[in-house]
Every structure is written in structure tokens, then in C-alpha cells.
Amino acid sequence: MVQIHKARKSAGNGAERVSGYCQGMKWAGMLFSSVVLGAVLMIFVYALPTEPMRRNVARSSGIFDYERIFPELVNSYAYTRLDNFTDSLMLGAAIYKGNEPLLERAMQNYHIDSQDLPPDLAMTNYANEVEQYDYYKVSYGRYWHGYLVPLKVLLLFFDYGDIRILNFFFQSYLLYYVIKMLFQKKQGKYIRAYLISIFVLNPLTTALSIQFSTVYYIILLSCACLLRMYKEGEAESKKINDLFFLTGIATSYFDFLTYPLAGAGILLVLYLNLYGGLITGKQYKSCIGKIILWCMGYGGMWSGKWLIGTLLTKTDFFRYVLEQGKIRTSVDGYTRLETLFKNLQVFFRWPFLLVCLMLFFYYIRKLQGEKQQMIFRKKRNWKDLWKRNRTRIFLYAIISLLPAVWMCVMANHSWVHYWFTYREFSISAFALFSLAAYMEKGTK
Numbered sequence: 488m489v490q491i492h493k494a495r496k497s498a499g500n501g502a503e504r505v506s507g508y509c510q511g512m513k514w515a516g517m518l519f520s521s522v523v524l525g526a527v528l529m530i531f532v533y534a535l536p537t538e539p540m541r542r543n544v545a546r547s548s549g550i551f552d553y554e555r556i557f558p559e560l561v562n563s564y565a566y567t568r569l570d571n572f573t574d575s576l577m578l579g580a581a582i583y584k585g586n587e588p589l590l591e592r593a594m595q596n597y598h599i600d601s602q603d604l605p606p607d608l609a610m611t612n613y614a615n616e617v618e619q620y621d622y623y624k625v626s627y628g629r630y631w632h633g634y635l636v637p638l639k640v641l642l643l644f645f646d647y648g649d650i651r652i653l654n655f656f657f658q659s660y661l662l663y664y665v666i667k668m669l670f671q672k673k674q675g676k677y678i679r680a681y682l683i684s685i686f687v688l689n690p691l692t693t694a695l696s697i698q699f700s701t702v703y704y705i706i707l708l709s710c711a712c713l714l715r716m717y718k719e720g721e722a723e724s725k726k727i728n729d730l731f732f733l734t735g736i737a738t739s740y741f742d743f744l745t746y747p748l749a750g751a752g753i754l755l756v757l758y759l760n761l762y763g764g765l766i767t768g769k770q771y772k773s774c775i776g777k778i779i780l781w782c783m784g785y786g787g788m789w790s791g792k793w794l795i796g797t798l799l800t801k802t803d804f805f806r807y808v809l810e811q812g813k814i815r816t817s818v819d820g821y822t823r824l825e826t827l828f829k830n831l832q833v834f835f836r837w838p839f840l841l842v843c844l845m846l847f848f849y850y851i852r853k854l855q856g857e858k859q860q861m862i863f864r865k866k867r868n869w870k871d872l873w874k875r876n877r878t879r880i881f882l883y884a885i886i887s888l889l890p891a892v893w894m895c896v897m898a899n900h901s902w903v904h905y906w907f908t909y910r911e912f913s914i915s916a917f918a919l920f921s922l923a924a925y926m927e928k929g930t931k
Contacts, residue, residue, distance in 0.1 A: 518791065548614065688703060702746055735750075752911070
């Protein structure tokens with residue numbers, strides 16, 4: 488009997504190893520296919536005529552002349568600041584028309600700059616074919632610039648203002664769809680937490696800045712996909728692992744290094760909300776596995792650009808990336824803790840503090856309702872509640888700390904660009920308010 492048991496255990500371990508190997512090969516194939524597809528799409532959009540794009544960008548010059556580089560919708564509120572600086576680089580890359588070979592332009596992602604003008608005016612003057620300034624090309628090849636795939640196509644027909652309005656329509660509908668799906672999947676208790684995380688992202692600025700919209704689209708679409716996969720009472724499937732992996736790939740491809748971790752963190756909290764009760768005893772392993780898969784997709788896809796760019800252009804992308812990586816993870820005249828505090832300071836204004844106080848007293852009142860008070864008088868119930876849910880509580884708490892880890896690692900980037908990297912705290916908001924919603928349910 489002992490030998491039979493050992494044989495069965497050995498066979499089971501062997502089957503798991505084979506299954507794991509097959510799954511690994513599947514993800515490697517997905518990554519390879521994504522790198523090839525990403526390169527093909529970039530080559531395709533760079534082959535499109537730039538003249539209609541240039542005309543539409545020229546029509547948008549008035550927006551940049553009026554708003555300039557970093558306009559704030561509400562003066563002195565970094566929370567409402569737009570990034571016309573980066574949007575001008577993105578539009579400049581979209582309309583760039585050089586004499587370089589197609590493959591080089593698709594991999595190097597040149598945009599025009601000028602020593603005589605700030606980036607936004609250099610772009611608009613180039614679009615309007617003003618020849619009195621000296622222009623020079625700048626390479627930004629370390630990113631995929633996948634946003635150029637939809638942006639170049641849209642610029643064939645629409646100007647920058649049109650794209651802003653279209654962004655608002657599409658993003659609003661996707662948010663409505665996710666909320667609707669939360670209702671349909673009987674997850675209404677987490678809607679408040681989800682909306683708070685969206686308010687941290689500030690959907691108004693994500694619509695008006697192309698720079699901020701890429702990760703927001705990925706968040707909404709990945710959440711919608713996860714909700715469509717969810718079936719009440721069923722454990723997770725391999726498709727969810729694929730979703731996290733592909734979300735990492737998509738973030739690496741489309742994002743211009745804004746607040747990428749939010750694409751993983753918000754999806755992870757939603758996963759925990761949906762499946763936390765079905766993976767009891769394996770919650771740590773499952774959540775860690777999901778975030779590792781996202782990182783593998785994100786890092787693998789980004790490395791794919793450096794590799795394919797090096798092969799196609801004979802340029803050492805890796806050396807340049809390593810140099811930039813050292814800068815973005817460094818500190819100079821400030822500490823990593825100060826970087827974290829600087830990002831938090833975006834919310835140190837009276838409206839945010841008042842809203843936080845209102846939410847705090849709301850949850851205190853909910854937890855101290857008459858029925859809850861009858862339960863909480865018994866010390867044993869608190870212990871039972873903690874014992875049954877401590878793993879879930881720890882996971883929400885750990886996930887809420889992910890933005891702090893990211894900002895401490897990417898210290899230079901988070902210090903310089905604090906006014907949009909603060910959006911990583913949308914993960915913390917979703918995690919902590921999901922915990923509050925879960926505990927509210929657990930005390931009844």
C-alpha cells in the first residue's frame with residue numbers, strides 16, 4: 488500500500504511538472520507572438536501617410552498655444568494637471584516624416600525638437616511647416632510606443648481636440664460597463680471601492696491627456712475581461728493567469744511609463760474580491776503568482792523591444808536602457824521616503840481630507856450598527872472574525888503597499904513626475920476600501 492501511494496504521488500508530481508512545462512511554453516509562445524505582432528503593427532502604422540496626420544495636428548495648434556505645457560484644470564492642484572508636454576512628444580512622433588528607412592523609424596520612434604522652442608511649440612511649428620527654426624530629431628526607442636498604433640490611425644481623421652472628446656466617451660462607457668458587470672456578478676458591495684480608485688486616477692485628466700489614458704484603458708478593459716470570466720461558485724481557471732500575463736504585455740506596449748503598476752494592482756484586488764473565498768489556503772500563492780505573471784509579461788515585452796530594435800537597426804538598445812535605468816532608480820538630494828511623501832502630498836488638500844473623513848465616519852457607523860454592536864460585545868466574535876479572515880486581510884494590506892514599493896524603487900521617476908505617478912495609489916484606495924466592504928459583510 489505504501490509503495491502504491493508513493494507511486495501515485497510520484498505520478499502526480501510528474502504530471503504537475505509536465506503541465507507546468509507546457510504552461511511555461513505557452514506563455515513563452517504568447518510573449519514571442521506579442522513581440523512579433525507589436526513590431527509588425529508599428530511598421531504598419533509607420534507606413535501610413537503622415538500628411539493627413541500633420542494637417543490634423545496643425546489644426547490642434549490653438550490648444551497648445553492656449554494651454555501650454557502643464558495646464559491645471561484647477562489652479563495649484565497637481566491632481567488636475569495635464570501633460571501636454573508628453574502629448575506633444577507623442578503627436579510629434581506620430582507626424583514625424585524623415586528619410587530614414589521604415590524599420591529604423593518604427594524602432595527608433597523619432598520626434599522633432601528645437602533648441603529655439605519648448606517641445607510643444609516645436610511640435611506645432613513643425614506641424615504647420617514653419618521653416619524659420621532649426622529642428623532636430625530625437626530618438627525615444629527604449630519604449631515600444633504602442634499608443635502610436637491607435638493614435639496614428641485616429642490622426643488620419645481627427646485632430647487632438649476630437650481625440651480628447653472621443654477618449655471621454657469611450658472611457659465613460661467602459662467605466663459604466665465595469666460597474667454594470669459588478670452588479671450582474673453580485674459584487675455590488677465593491678462598487679464604492681472601485682469608484683474611489685477611479686477618482687484617484689481622475690478620469691477627467693485621463694480623457695484630456697493621451698499620456699494618462701493608456702493605462703486607464705488597460706485597467707478598464709482587463710477588469711471587464713476578468714468580470715466576464717467570473718462565474719459564481721467556480722474556482723479560478725488558467726484563463727485568468729493568461730489575462731494577467733497579457734495585461735503586463737499590453738501595459739509595456741502601450742504605456743509611456745506613467746503609472747503602470749496600477750494596471751496590475753487594481754486587477755489583482757478585483758481578482759481577490761471575486762475569488763478570495765474560493766482559494767482558501769492558497770490565497771498568498773495565487774496572488775503572488777498573478778503579480779509575477781504580470782511582471783513577466785511586462786518585463787518580457789519591454790525586453791523584446793530592446794532585442795528586436797537592436798536586431799533591426801544595429802543599435803545597442805540595451806546599453807542605453809541600462810543607463811536610463813540607473814537614472815530612474817537613483818536618488819539625488821532626496822530620499823526614497825521623501826519621494827513617497829511627495830506623491831502623497833498631492834492629496835494633502837482640504838477637499839481630499841474632508842472626503843476621507845466622511846468615508847471614515849461612514850464605515851465606522853456601518854460597523855457599529857445595532858446588529859453589529861450586539862455581535863461586537865462578545866470578544867469571541869472578534870477573534871473568530873480575525874481567525875477566519877486574517878489571510879484575506881493581510882493580502883489587502885500587502886497589495887495596498889505595492890505603490891510605496893514601486894515609488895521607492897523608481898525613486899527618480901516618481902520624484903520628478905510625482906504629479907502623475909501618484910496615481911499608483913489607486914491600488915491602495917481599491918485595496919483598503921475593498922477590505923472595508925469585505926469586513927462590513929463579514930460582521931453581519
